Every structure is written in structure tokens, then in C-alpha cells.
Amino acid sequence: MAAVVVFDCFDTLVTSAPLPGPDVWTATLVRTLDLDPSEAGAVVRSVFGTLYAAMSDRSAPQPATMDLLDAALREHGVPREAAAQERALWRALGCEDPGQYRLCEPVAEALRRVADAGHTVRLLSNCYLPSPLMRRLLERLRAPEVWDRGVFTADGGPKKPDPRVFHDIGDGAFARRVMVGDSPELDLAPAAALGWDTVRVDPAAPDPRPLYALLRC
16 A cells, blocks of 8 residues: 655754854854844844744644844845855755764665555655755755655744644545654644554664554565
């Protein structure tokens, strides 16, 4: 039976060090967008303060990161082109630091194996990076290019554990749906409530064998 298998990204497919703090973000905006430090600090407080508040409230939709950044820059009278904003966000979130993000090889192998068995692979992530930058990060980490689509909540809209985001990523004529992730609260419980199968990944000791047993692959 062909299934859709949805993988969480951070702490499942990708591991990461703690994100840089506001001081680093501010310095990055000063350097990348040629802003005055006071302007950059105000933009950081506006953008990341709003994002933190939205991520802390599980029932709240997530505003689009790029929309927030663009609006904050315009509000402070320092508009910048979209490409420059993407560069600033990429750097502020540590994507140029080779030690910030790493591919979890056992889970990456699971993506390949599941796809080779004829199942559909998709990605679902609560994140700050919009989809173009998430794709760029996954390419840089050499994640297997076997997934047919991803839902990255930094584009704006519902986020895990909202059932709407699971309905979205699980859409299609599939015999079964499987959620693979590290968080019981954000990944597994909401998927199970919709009748999905679930497989937990322990970031400290990732073991995809339960997934292989479930799918017999």
C-alpha cells in the first residue's frame, strides 16, 4: 500500500545548534543591509519579537517571516530589496556557519529508503526560514532530493499542531499517512488524532528501524 510519509525537519532530518541571539541578528542586519545599529535593533525587536510570540502560542497562525521583515524595514524608513532581505535572514539564522546545521544521516537514509519503496515523501516544519531558504539549506546539507513537496510555516499560515497543516501536507489519494518527528506534542499527537501512523525519532539516538518495520521496507 502506497503511503505518504511526512518528515519533520529540525531535530529530525536536521539537527542544529542554538540559534544566534538578538545581538548577532542586529549586527548581521547592520552589515548586510547597511543599517544604523539603532535601526537594525528596532527591526530585530519587531520581527523576532512577533515570531517568538506566534511560536509560543500553539493556536496562533505564524506570520510570514519575509513579510514581517519587509514591513519592519519600511516602517523604519529603510526599505530594502527582497534579495537583500533574504541574504540578511540567511546570515542572521546562522546558515553561513558550517557548524549551525547538520544533516541527520540515519533519517536522511530513511527518506531514500522510503522513496525507493514507492512511497511519497514530504516535509513539514515549524521554522523561521521561508521555503526558498529552507530548500537552499537542505541542498547545502545534501539532504536527499526525494521529497515531492514541503510545508514550511515561515511562509505564513497554520503551524503544528494545528490539524489544518497536517491536512494540507497529507493531501492526496494515499492508503495511509505516516508522521515522523521528534515532538510528541507538535508532531505525533496531532497526526495520530487524525488517524495517521506515527514514528518518533529521538534526536540523541535516531533509529529509523520502527519506520522500516511499519512500512515493511
